[in-house]
Amino acid sequence: MRDYRAADDRYERMQYRRCGASGLMLPAISLGLWHNFGDDTPHAVKRAICRTAFDHGITHFDLANNYGPEPGAAEAAFGEILRTDFAPYRDELVISTKAGYRMWPGPYGEWGSRKYLVSSCDASLKRMGLDYVDIFYSHRFDPDTPLEETMSALDFIVRSGRAHYVGISSYNSARTRQAVAILKDLGTPCVIHQPSYNILNRWVERDGLKDTLLELGIGSIAFTPLAQGMLSTKYLNGIPEGSRASQGKSLDQRMITPRAISSIRALNEVAQRRGQTLAQMAIAWVLRGSGITTALIGASRPEQVIDCAGAVGNLDFTADELAEIDRHASEEDINLWAQSSQESDAP
Numbered sequence: 187m188r189d190y191r192a193a194d195d196r197y198e199r200m201q202y203r204r205c206g207a208s209g210l211m212l213p214a215i216s217l218g219l220w221h222n223f224g225d226d227t228p229h230a231v232k233r234a235i236c237r238t239a240f241d242h243g244i245t246h247f248d249l250a251n252n253y254g255p256e257p258g259a260a261e262a263a264f265g266e267i268l269r270t271d272f273a274p275y276r277d278e279l280v281i282s283t284k285a286g287y288r289m290w291p292g293p294y295g296e297w298g299s300r301k302y303l304v305s306s307c308d309a310s311l312k313r314m315g316l317d318y319v320d321i322f323y324s325h326r327f328d329p330d331t332p333l334e335e336t337m338s339a340l341d342f343i344v345r346s347g348r349a350h351y352v353g354i355s356s357y358n359s360a361r362t363r364q365a366v367a368i369l370k371d372l373g374t375p376c377v378i379h380q381p382s383y384n385i386l387n388r389w390v391e392r393d394g395l396k397d398t399l400l401e402l403g404i405g406s407i408a409f410t411p412l413a414q415g416m417l418s419t420k421y422l423n424g425i426p427e428g429s430r431a432s433q434g435k436s437l438d439q440r441m442i443t444p445r446a447i448s449s450i451r452a453l454n455e456v457a458q459r460r461g462q463t464l465a466q467m468a469i470a471w472v473l474r475g476s477g478i479t480t481a482l483i484g485a486s487r488p489e490q491v492i493d494c495a496g497a498v499g500n501l502d503f504t505a506d507e508l509a510e511i512d513r514h515a516s517e518e519d520i521n522l523w524a525q526s527s528q529e530s531d532a533p
């Protein structure tokens with residue numbers, strides 16, 4: 187017997203925003219399962235995080251083939267949660283997955299070939315026990331595979347019923363224009379782009395990607411809006427036990443420099459004056475203006491989801507606040523995904 191019933195007021199707690207010029211609405215805050223959904227996290231924690239998210243109106247869950255550890259474990263865990271808790275709500279959920287990074291050995295286990303993308307999509311569906319995902323992404327730009335091949339694989343994935351929509355992740359502005367044009371010709375529009383973006387990592391502004399997406403009417407989902415947790419108060423007095431930076435995974439302690447800490451301390455003062463936590467202000471900042479559709483957070487505990495969801499309580503900034511944030515925020519060397527977006531622009 188099921189013991190989960192979603193909160194009746196879930197849709198009153200969240201804002202929903204149109205994904206570019208498409209028909210798809212996304213919650214202002216989405217939940218990603220990159221960390222804390224692998225075999226090293228108790229299933230009860232994963233389940234509580236997902237339930238809490240949906241109870242707060244977070245309808246969008248973002249996965250990838252390789253999220254773990256082991257790669258594939260996050261999709262398997264989410265498949266279990268779909269079965270035990272979310273099965274009655276499938277039509278209320280937007281579930282995405284991706285392929286691009288190494289998933290299995292040999293020449294067909296990563297990048298952007300049709301061979302890899304279609305096989306990986308099938309394996310993801312199997313792990314999650316789904317007939318289709320809502321969004322399937324090319325996870326990174328592949329400099330050695332013709333873009334036409336990667337995009338036609340995405341088109342095929344939609345036409346064969348494996349996904350409703352497609353997106354691209356960490357493609358720079360020039361490559362995005364090319365990919366979007368190819369998909370348009372094929373008749374499967376690119377609905378969304380997934381770039382890294384936060385107060386301390388602004389490559390989407392420098393590259394022009396944010397403006398390009400607005401111009402092309404493509405939605406965007408900004409990942410790592412909290413700079414993997416740096417944009418919270420947790421690192422102000424050292425590295426707490428159990429935090430992401432303590433785990434030797436993707437947040438290298440060397441990224442938390444004295445300069446970053448002094449930025450974070452000053453930013454926290456701005457957040458306090460706004461009556462928000464720093465995490466809430468960092469999410470609101472990503473969502474300011476009209477450029478970004480949804481902020482894609484991660485969480486290690488349900489309480490973090492609740493805190494982050496509270497960001498929708500104040501998404502507006504004064505010009506003075508924005509200027510103060512710019513004054514305090516040094517751009518840090520934390521964009522681990524820069525290689526994908528920096529690949530040559532030469533057509």
Ligand SMILES: NC(=O)c1ccc[n+]([C@@H]2O[C@H](COP(=O)([O-])OP(=O)(O)OC[C@H]3O[C@@H](n4cnc5c(N)ncnc54)[C@H](OP(=O)(O)O)[C@@H]3O)[C@@H](O)[C@H]2O)c1
Pocket residue numbers: 217218219220221222248249325355356380409410411412413414415416418419420428429430431465466482483484485486487489490491493494523
């Ligand atoms: N397309 C791509 O290439 C790509 C790459 C990376 C990520 N992503 C997507 O983006 C998602 C989010 O990435 P991310 O997890 O790095 O995002 P993030 O939101 O910047 O960082 C999440 C981490 O911040 C901490 N945190 C969250 N809420 C907090 C709060 N309210 N107060 C204090 N600390 C808080 C937690 O760290 P602790 O563990 O320290 O508690 C949490 O694990 C991923 O799950 C994935 O779906 C995509």
